[in-house]
Amino acid sequence: MTSLHKKAIVQHLELIATYLEIKGENSFKIAAYRKAAQALENDDRSMALIDDVTKIAGIGKGTAQVILELQKTGESSLLRELQSSIPASLLQLLKLPGVGGKKIAKLYQELHVVDLESLYEACQSEQVQKLPGFGKKTEEKLMKVIEEHRVKPDRLPLAYMLSLSESIERILTTIPSILRVATAGSLRRCEEMVKDLDFVIATLDPKAVSQEILEKVAVHEVIGQGETKMTVLLTDDDHVSVDFRFVKPESFITTLHHFTGSKEHNVRMRQLAKQRNEKISEYHVEQEETGEQLTFDTEEAFFKHFNLPYIPPAMRLGNREFDLSQAFNPLQIKDVRSDLHMHTTYSDGAFTIEEMAIAAQKKGYEYICITDHSKSLRVANGLSSERLKKQRQEIDRLNEQFIPQGFKIFAGVEMDILPDGSLDYDDETLSSLDFVIAAIHSSFNQSEEQIMHRLKQAAMNPFVRLIAHPTGRIIGRRAGYPVNMEELMRLAKRTGTTLELNSNPNRLDLSSTWIRKAEEMGIKIAINTDAHSIKMLDDMSIGVATANKGFIKSSSILNTMTRAEFENFIKQGTNTIEVE
C-alpha cells in the first residue's frame, strides 16, 4: 500500500482542479476540488488520524473517492484520465494575464496550441484573431506578454518590492488630492514573494490623482485607466506592475480590506456575511433586508462588526484565522519589548552602541542586546576577545546612564560556528557575556551531515542561547545551507536553545511555515532585526507579521519578556545536556 502525504494529496486535488479549468468544466465543480484541497490542508490532523474525510466540511462523496484512491494506490485515475486527454504543457498558459481555462480550451481545440511557443506562433500567423472571443488586440497583447514572460520572473522578493513600494508611497503622500493612502495586496500580507503592488487611495478626484501619479512616479507604461483604478508598469528593470485603486473616503476601509485579500480570506468573509443576511463589497457592507450600507473608520471596526478580533493582514490566509478562539491575541508590535540581535561600529554596523540604544529606546523597547560579529568573520571586522572585553566595558559605562531611565543594554555577540563545528570563542570568553548568539556564515555548500554537526555543537554549548537565521537563506537569491530543520528543532527543544525569526525582509529566517512547526513543538522564538543601521530596526514589524503568519503565541516569543523576566532567563542558563 502506497500512502501519500497529506500535502501530496492536496497537490493532486489542486492539479485536478487546474485540469478541469482548462477543460472548461463547470466553475463550481472546479471550485469544489479547490475547496476540498483547502479543507484537507486546514485540518490539523495527519492522514493517519482522519478516519472519515467526508466528515470534513467541503469534502463530499466525489472528492473523498479521489482522496481514498490516492491513499490506497498513490495515484488518481481521474487525474490520469485528465492528463491523457490534454497536454500538461497547457498549464503554463494559465499564467498569462487575460487567459483562463475557457480561452485555453478554445486555443487548444481550434488551433492545437499546446504551450507558450505554439501560442506565439499561432499569434504570429494571425490565426488567433480569427477565433470568436479573440481579436487583433488580444493577439498583439499575447505576443508581447509571451516575449516578456521569457525574461521576466513571475514574482519578486519582498525586500525589493518593499523598497519600491516605500518610494512610491512617499510620492503619493505629497499629492494634495489624496486624502488617505495605504498599500494592500500580498505586500501588505507580507508574502515572501510578491507579484505586483497595490495602493488604495481615498480621493474625491481620481482624475487629478491619476494625472499627478503619471507626472511624479517613474511609469514605463499605462496598462489600464478608469474611474476606479489605474494599472501601470514601472520603469525599473522588472517593469513591476502597480495598481492604484481610487475610492471615496467613506469606502476606504472596506476597499483596503478587499484588496488586501487574500482572495480566500475574502471568500470566507463574504460567506460569513451572507449567513448574517449581509453582503460585503469593496465599497460597503450592505444589510440585505433594510438596504442599509455600512462603512467603517478602521479595519478593527470592520472585523468587530462581524464579531471577529482584529486579524492582521499577514494572517488573512482564508483558513486558520477564522478558527482562532477569542483568547488568541495576534502578536502586536507593542508586545515586543526588545531586539536581541544588532550590530554596531565595533563590527560592520553603521552606528555606535549609544546611537543604536537611543534609537531602540525611542521605539519603546525596555532592553536590547548588542551582538557584533566574532573574530573569524574578518570581512565584517569581527571582534577579538580583547575588543569584545572593551565593548563590554563601554556597555557597562553606558548602562550607568540608561538603567536609571528604565532601559538596559545587554552585552552579547553573534558568534561564528566554524566549518569544523568549533565555536569562535572559548567558554571562558562566552561566560563573560549576557547573551550568546551562534550562527553559520561560511561553508554553505557542506553536506547536511556537516551542517547538522555544526548546529549541534552550537546548540549543545551551555552558553549559546540562540541560533540566528537558522537556514541561512536569502529570499529569491540563495537557498541557504542544507539543514534538517526537524532535527534542529528537536535539538533546540532538548537544550532549551532559542531559534531566531530574523526579520530582515531578505531573510525571514525562520519562515512562517517553520514558525508554525516551532509553535507546535513548544520551542522559543526570538524575533530580531539583525539591524546594521538604525533604519533597519524598523524591520521588526515584518518579523512580527511573519510570526503572525505562523500563528505563534506571544508567550512563545523570547523578546516579549519584560526586562526582569529576561534577566531571569539569562541567569537560568540552558537545560542540562544529556550525552548521547
Next chain:
DNA sequence: GCCGTTTTCGGCCCGACTGTTTTCAGTCG
C-alpha cells in the same frame, strides 16, 4: 462537486474592466 431551520434541487462571493461585442463572456483581484 458540495450542501441543506428557505434540505434532494438550485444555489454556490462580489464587482470592475477588457475586448469583444452591440448586450456580454471571460478574467481578475
